[in-house]
Amino acid sequence: MNPFYTAAQQAARKAWDFLRTPPPPELFEKNTLIGAGGDRSSGLDLALERIFVDALGSFGRIDSEESGSIGEGEATIILDPLDGSSNALSRFPYYGVSIARLDGQGILREAFVANLANGDLYRLDEEGEALKGSLFESEWKRPIPSPHPEIGLFEKAYAQPEIVAALDRAGLKFRAPGAVALSLAYARNTNYFLFVGPFRIYDFAAGLALCKGMEIAVEEEYVLVSKDREVFDKIRDILKECGL
Known part of the structure; x- marks a missing residue:
């Protein structure tokens, strides 16, 4: 594992x-x-920001959701500390x-997402493929999607509400857990x-x-990801019907 991921994992354990x-x-x-992201920061946001800035500042300039640009460097580290x-x-x-x-x-060279509630870790390997690990183990493996x-x-x-109702009519159940990066990391399981x-x-x-x-669809109005092409197309049709 390269030094950047080692530092990120150590900082995640400290957090x-x-x-x-x-x-x-x-x-x-x-x-x-x-x-910098447009929301009011809490003391908790800023405390975790300090942990990750201290760990990653030597790897490039940090662009943090809380404090904006921090430090200097040729590379740019995009950070959401919480x-x-x-x-x-x-x-x-x-x-x-x-x-x-x-x-x-x-x-983009490295991507790292950690679940600080249960210890799940996700990162990219040298070929840009996703790997899954844990704060409590040293082994990294390919994530196993839910069948x-x-x-x-x-x-x-x-x-x-209009899209919610349309998804319900189509029988497409969902949850809204409230952490975008984590939900993307878990997208293969859903x-x-x-x-x-x-x-x-x-x-x-x-x-x-x-x-x-x-x-993957990244549009001006929405972002949609699915491992199932049929589900992907069905939701895109729903979004079009809803004016997107």
Whole structure:
């Protein structure tokens, strides 16, 4: 495993330990500053940002969802230090970290997503294929997709009642767990991943890279991923019917 992934995994383990301290209550409060991603940052967001900046700063300039541009370097590291921060602040166990590293030409070289609630890790190998590991084990393997998934993942579904109703009529069940990068990392285990609305690079840079080999549509209005072409086409037809 290359030094960047080693540093990311070590930082993820440090973040895991920090979250189980537990952190002081004041870190669960949102501050008045708007982060680079457009949301108000919590003390928890910023505490985890410090952990990953300290670990990864030597590998390039960091573009963090919380603090924006940090440090210098030819490469750019796109960091969401707490993917699913509302879940973490609510102690709902579905949150993690998303990290993508682009070289000086803007080509993605490394992608790393960690579930800081259960220890699942995802990264790319040297050929750009997804691997799955754990904070508690040293072995990395190809992720094993669920053979007969019964649900999709529809992030921010609460803002799209018309599409929700159309998916229901089509019998396409879903969950909306609230952490985009994690949901992309788990896309192989589900029927589909769907996100509708404006999206930010912090949420998608690493997660989409982990979906190589699947059906992927990145449009101005939505992002759709599925390993099943029939399901993929059916949802695209639904989105068209809904005006997208």
